[in-house]
Amino acid sequence: MSLLRDESLTAEELAVWRMLQRAQVRITRHLESELLVAHDLPLASYEVLMQLAESPRRRLRMNDLADRVLLSRSGLTRLIDRLQRDGLVAREACADDARGLFAVLTEAGAARLAEATPTYLRGIRRQFLDMLDAGEIARVRMMLAKLGDEVSGPAPARSP
Numbered sequence: 001m002s003l004l005r006d007e008s009l010t011a012e013e014l015a016v017w018r019m020l021q022r023a024q025v026r027i028t029r030h031l032e033s034e035l036l037v038a039h040d041l042p043l044a045s046y047e048v049l050m051q052l053a054e055s056p057r058r059r060l061r062m063n064d065l066a067d068r069v070l071l072s073r074s075g076l077t078r079l080i081d082r083l084q085r086d087g088l089v090a091r092e093a094c095a096d097d098a099r100g101l102f103a104v105l106t107e108a109g110a111a112r113l114a115e116a117t118p119t120y121l122r123g124i125r126r127q128f129l130d131m132l133d134a135g136e137i138a139r140v141r142m143m144l145a146k147l148g149d150e151v152s153g154p155a156p157a158r159s160p
Contacts, residue, residue: 031123039116044079049113052105059104088112
């Protein structure tokens with residue numbers, strides 16, 4: 001009994017899925033390694049700092065931040081604990097919600113982010129963008145938009 005037949009995936013479809021997973025893991029591992037070596041900053045920490053820096057008043061509610069960096073609430077709480085210990089992030093209570101908390105980028109966090117950003121951008125360029133021409137980048141963007149949050153509604157039906 002073929003697993004592929006039972007699940008309605010062709011060998012090619014499964015191969016494409018696995019290639020996508022491997023590419024994402026490879027690129028992420030390289031970025032993580034480069035940030036750790038050069039700045040002692042894990043990729044998840046960089047992503048949190050970047051999200052805060054790009055937000056109004058350099059702050060986000062913890063729930064919103066967790067959604068943006070694709071971490072569980074408990075995973076984000078542990079990460080914010082570490083970033084707060086390092087002085088890169090502070091927590092502030094929500095004035096309109098006694099249970100709500102904001103994560104706020106500190107000056108030290110902004111400085112650390114500024115130091116790490118060139119390494120991050122070089123890694124993206126080297127591990128991803130340099131391997132594609134302009135037309136391929138446009139096609140990848142269109143394909144990923146179909147799969148991501150940019151498009152709402154059900155996915156288009158596959159042809160048999």
